Amino acid sequence: MREFEKMGRNDLEFVLVDDCSPDDGATVRELRALVSEYPNITVIELASNSGQHNAQMAGLNYARGDVILSMDDDGQTNPNQLPCLFKEFEKGYDIVYAYYPRKMHSKGRNLGTWFNQWSLRILTGQPKDLKVSSFWVIRRFVRDYAIQYRSPYTRMSGVFLRVTHNVSCVPVEHYQRQSGTSGYTMRKLFRLWTNILAFSVVPLRLAAVVGHVAALTGFIGILCVIVRKLTNPASSAGWSSILVSILFFSGLILMFMGLIGEYIGRIYLQTIDTPQYVVRQIDEHVPAPGEE
Numbered sequence: 151m152r153e154f155e156k157m158g159r160n161d162l163e164f165v166l167v168d169d170c171s172p173d174d175g176a177t178v179r180e181l182r183a184l185v186s187e188y189p190n191i192t193v194i195e196l197a198s199n200s201g202q203h204n205a206q207m208a209g210l211n212y213a214r215g216d217v218i219l220s221m222d223d224d225g226q227t228n229p230n231q232l233p234c235l236f237k238e239f240e241k242g243y244d245i246v247y248a249y250y251p252r253k254m255h256s257k258g259r260n261l262g263t264w265f266n267q268w269s270l271r272i273l274t275g276q277p278k279d280l281k282v283s284s285f286w287v288i289r290r291f292v293r294d295y296a297i298q299y300r301s302p303y304t305r306m307s308g309v310f311l312r313v314t315h316n317v318s319c320v321p322v323e324h325y326q327r328q329s330g331t332s333g334y335t336m337r338k339l340f341r342l343w344t345n346i347l348a349f350s351v352v353p354l355r356l357a358a359v360v361g362h363v364a365a366l367t368g369f370i371g372i373l374c375v376i377v378r379k380l381t382n383p384a385s386s387a388g389w390s391s392i393l394v395s396i397l398f399f400s401g402l403i404l405m406f407m408g409l410i411g412e413y414i415g416r417i418y419l420q421t422i423d424t425p426q427y428v429v430r431q432i433d434e435h436v437p438a439p440g441e442e
Contacts, residue, residue, distance in 0.1 A: 153229040157236060164191045165212050166223075169205040170198050185433045197430040202284060203304040204426045210293050212432070219287045227285045231322040235287050244316040245288045249281035250324035275311075281319045282307040302424045303416055357406040364402055 154162055166184070171177035181193040194208055206220055219235070221227050231248060239246045271278055288296075288310070295313045296306075310317070 153232045157233060159236075162190055163213070163215050164188070165194060165209045166191060167194045167205045167209045168196060169200055169202070170196050172199075182433050193433040194429060195431045195433070197428040200427040201304070203306050204302065206284070206306055207297065207299075207304050207309075208427045208429065211297050213293060216290045217287060218290070218293050220284060222284055226325050228323065228325050231285075234320050234322050235285075238318050238320045239287050241318070242316075243318045244292055244314040245286060245310055245318075247280070247282045247317070247319040248285040248322040249283055249319050251321050252324060276307065277315075277317075279319075280317060285322070286310075300423075300426065301416070301420050302426050304426055353409055357409055360402065361406065364399055 154160065166181050168178050168181060178193070178195055181191075181195075185191050185193050192212060194212055196205065196208060200208070202222075209220065210218065217239075219232075221229075227248065235246050235248055276282070284306070286306075292310060292313050296309045299309045299312075
């Protein structure tokens with residue numbers, strides 16, 4: 151709150167989302183204590199772990215402000231970096247992301263971050279000079295359109311870029327985690343990365359291109375075999391090369407069938423209204439007698 155007061159932003163609302171923390175309710179109890187103390191805090195308790203981006207979507211659905219900011223609670227995004235975001239935001243951008251020139255993560259995690267940014271540029275058309283993170287500030291109209299996205303496979307950067315391209319980013323300092331460890335395992339990170347599929351048909355187009363190239367390669371191979379047999383009738387067929395070819399092209403077929411199946415499966419889950427999140431309880435400040 152002190153950082154907002156320094157910037158002259160005093161009309162504040164805090165929406166705190168608990169994504170089913172695995173600590174037997176300790177986090178929720180702490181958040182409820184804050185609700186009883188501060189009238190501008192709302193706590194959204196989710197019934198099951200929905201993932202960071204779906205939890206952010208839950209927060210957006212209950213946020214009422216004209217300017218909305220998202221921050222993680224692990225201390226790696228420090229409030230003292232807020233002036234950097236708002237200074238850029240006041241230039242008229244609809245969305246401003248914070249990014250970290252130096253991240254306090256392992257080399258493997260940083261490599262994954264680089265691959266993720268590269269994938270977003272290739273698959274979703276994200277501008278090359280735009281770096282995204284979970285630390286951002288947006289305008290009300292962006293929120294209003296973003297919450298219309300109801301798929302359970304949420305990727306906030308993909309959702310936002312469907313709304314506006316008036317976007318910027320600023321470098322901020324990344325701090326060491328204050329306590330605990332990240333809930334992101336390699337499996338969860340991979341599942342989050344695959345959510346890009348909801349915003350791109352590039353993989354399907356790539357599958358079509360690879361299929362055409364494979365078919366052309368096979369056709370050229372057939373011509374080579376025919377020519378070789380005509381010019382040298384005594385030549386024998388190479389069973390090993392045939393087997394390798396079958397394995398290679400069968401693998402390609404199965405891989406792209408799996409890719410198409412992933413798209414179809416996600417379409418099915420969306421048609422049966424699989425929820426992004428389920429709210430167990432909402433805690434808001436109840437005014438004491440005589441309190442306005």
